[in-house]
C-alpha cells in the first residue's frame with residue numbers, strides 16, 4: 001500500500017539439524033524494531049543521493065554519506081541509487097553483503113530503499129547472475145520505469161562496454177540483442193500515460209550514450225536509445241562509468257542535460273544529490289572534499 005507506515009523486526013532461529021522428522025533448533029536472534037514508510041502516490045517532493053563506480057570500496061558509502069548526506073543531524077535523502085559498478089567482479093555472496101548490503105543497512109537501508117542499476121562490472125564474474133537474488137528488480141529486469149512523486153524514472157541497462165565477441169566475455173554475452181529489446185521497451189514506455197503526465201523525467205543509465213568515449217557500448221546505446229530519448233523530453237540524465245565527473249548541457253546531439261559522477265579514488269568520488277519538487281529538479285554534485293563540482297536547476301516552466 002502506498003504511503004503506509006510499517007514496523008518490523010528480523011528474527012532468525014538456527015536450524016542445527018534433523019533427526020528423522022524431528023528438527024533441532026538452536027539459538028534465536030532478533031533485531032531491534034525498525035520502521036519504514038512506503039512511498040506515497042502523490043508525494044510532492046523527495047530527496048535522493050546517487051553513488052556510482054564504487055568498485056569494491058565499500059568505505060565510500062559511509063564516507064560520502066556522513067560527510068555530505070546531512071544538513072545538521074538530518075539526512076538529506078530518503079532514497080539511494082547505486083548507479084552501476086559497485087563491484088569489480090562479482091564472485092561470491094559475502095561480497096554482496098559486505099560491499100553493499102551491510103554498509104547500506106548500517107546507515108540507512110533499515111528505513112529507506114536503495115536501487116542498484118546495472119553497470120558493466122555487474123555483468124562480470126561467476127556470481128554476477130545471482131545479483132537479482134540480493135537486490136530486487138521489477139519483473140526481474142534491469143531496465144524499468146517507476147514514478148516517485150513528481151518524477152518518472154527511466155532505468156536502462158547499458159550493458160558491457162566492449163563488443164559481444166570480445167575475448168573477455170567468453171562467448172557468453174549478447175548485449176547487442178539485449179539493447180535492441182530495451183529500445184523496443186523504451187519506445188513503449190515514453191508513450192505511456194505515467195511517463196507523459198509526470199512533472200519530470202529522469203534517466204538513470206550507467207554508461208552515458210554521450211560524452212563517454214567511443215567504445216562499442218557507448219556508441220550502440222547512442223545509436224539505439226539516442227533517437228528515442230531525444231523524442232522523450234528527458235529533463236535530466238545521471239550516469240557514471242568514466243570515473244571523471246562532468247556535467248554537459250543539452251546540445252545538438254542530446255536535448256537534455258547529462259551529469260556523470262566520478263570515482264572511485266579519493267579526490268574523484270562524488271555524491272550526486274537530487275531534490276525533486278513539483279516545481280523543480282535541484283541537482284548538486286559534491287566531490288568527496290566537499291567542493292560543488294556540478295549543478296543543474298531545472299524548473300518546470302522551462303519545459
Ligand SMILES: [Fe+2]
Nearest residue numbers: 085119120241
Ligand atoms: Fe562502468
